[in-house]
Amino acid sequence: MEEDIRIYVEEAPGQRTELIGPTDMGLSLMELLKASGYDIQATCGGMALCATCHVEVLAGPALPEPEDAELDMLETLPVVHEGSRLSCQIRLTPRTDGLVVRLAPTGA
Amino acid sequence: MSNTISTDICIIGAGPVGLFAVFEAGLLKLRCHVVDALPQPGGQLSEIYPKKPIYDIPGFPEILAGDLVDNLMKQIEPFHPTFTLGERVEHFAKLDDGTFQLHTTDGTEIHCKAVAIAGGLGSFEPRKPAVENLEQFEGGKGVHYMVRDPEHFRDKKIVIAGGGDSALDWTNFLANVASDVTLVHRGTTFRGAADSAEKVQKLAEAGKIKLVLSSNVTHLHGNGKLSEVTITANTGTAETVPLDCFIPLFGLTPKLGPIGEWGLELENDAVKVDTEAYSTSLPGVFAIGDINTYPGKLKLILCGFHEAALMCQGAFKYIYPDKKYTLKYTTVNGAPSM
Numbered sequence: 208m209e210e211d212i213r214i215y216v217e218e219a220p221g222q223r224t225e226l227i228g229p230t231d232m233g234l235s236l237m238e239l240l241k242a243s244g245y246d247i248q249a250t251c252g253g254m255a256l257c258a259t260c261h262v263e264v265l266a267g268p269a270l271p272e273p274e275d276a277e278l279d280m281l282e283t284l285p286v287v288h289e290g291s292r293l294s295c296q297i298r299l300t301p302r303t304d305g306l307v308v309r310l311a312p313t314g315a
Numbered sequence: 316m317s318n319t320i321s322t323d324i325c326i327i328g329a330g331p332v333g334l335f336a337v338f339e340a341g342l343l344k345l346r347c348h349v350v351d352a353l354p355q356p357g358g359q360l361s362e363i364y365p366k367k368p369i370y371d372i373p374g375f376p377e378i379l380a381g382d383l384v385d386n387l388m389k390q391i392e393p394f395h396p397t398f399t400l401g402e403r404v405e406h407f408a409k410l411d412d413g414t415f416q417l418h419t420t421d422g423t424e425i426h427c428k429a430v431a432i433a434g435g436l437g438s439f440e441p442r443k444p445a446v447e448n449l450e451q452f453e454g455g456k457g458v459h460y461m462v463r464d465p466e467h468f469r470d471k472k473i474v475i476a477g478g479g480d481s482a483l484d485w486t487n488f489l490a491n492v493a494s495d496v497t498l499v500h501r502g503t504t505f506r507g508a509a510d511s512a513e514k515v516q517k518l519a520e521a522g523k524i525k526l527v528l529s530s531n532v533t534h535l536h537g538n539g540k541l542s543e544v545t546i547t548a549n550t551g552t553a554e555t556v557p558l559d560c561f562i563p564l565f566g567l568t569p570k571l572g573p574i575g576e577w578g579l580e581l582e583n584d585a586v587k588v589d590t591e592a593y594s595t596s597l598p599g600v601f602a603i604g605d606i607n608t609y610p611g612k613l614k615l616i617l618c619g620f621h622e623a624a625l626m627c628q629g630a631f632k633y634i635y636p637d638k639k640y641t642l643k644y645t646t647v648n649g650a651p652s653m
Contacts (some may be wrong), residue, residue: 250436256363282506283479283566286446
């Protein structure tokens, strides 16, 4: 079994919650956030088609570049930030250990 | 009201689960009327991912979402369901005799003996940009989230915001209808269909439309009716432009909508049900598919199909409390018919 990793969710400036995520289940960050009780709809279930799992990556390791489907969806949103990503497209792997994210407001 | 429809079960939501409920109801000789806010049946499958393959439908190693919808429509055909599409159920009332009266946004009235809510995550509604007083100008006062009738914008000064396909397509179309079109996009490039993006660029170069990149509409102004908007560039500079209509086009996002106001017990924007018949806290009203919640709930189409079958048993008992129902197999009874 591979090692668990740590993901940090910033709820307010300076206030971060640590989540422990397994890397051997093929989980996405969206699934971890949902399972941890965060208010994420994830309507499309992880196909980069609804943007209800929009997060802002604040710090941490470099992530693989987003694919076209994710970029296309982010394009339609009224507000995006420099670190905007769809959390359903971020896989939990040893390389994502230490990622810090903030949830985008619902519907944005 | 001239538009009254009378049926046994009114199914709210024409997604896969709502459609399959028509089949299960049909086996019990219950007639169904299906209402959906989207203009076509299929729910998320048609609207969001018609070309995506699904791998966990029993008996189908792989099937495209759109094909599953087509098959379901074919499967329920023998039961002659009726549809009201493109309208959202707005008002809901339980009558003294235990039947229900529903009204849609467009004034269609439906009288039914039981209600099955199969609304998925709610109805798809336009995603709204975070502009402060946006809501003040909704409902005919200048802000439009979709183009229902292009003629409405004839000879008007309009500002469209967005960078996706619908923003590009409507900019191109309305360039020939409105007197003045401005497209505001927060980015510098368009990822939408290459030819529509190119068309927009050409129209801008020819001076037919105004293209404002790296900018957002940040403020709306007007006294009762929208008259000006402030467009702020990412650099911070702002300009105020006069207009008749502002059309933000940022795609669709699901909202629970009026279902949340019908007095049903909810939990996290989902309708709580008893799993014996997927009944809600209001007798005669059932909830199936993604919209319901219960211990162990899995949001899978196949689970929704199971829920639909049990729900129909419950609806049958609610409608005919004195009738005894025995399970009949389609293999025994032959081709389904009403």
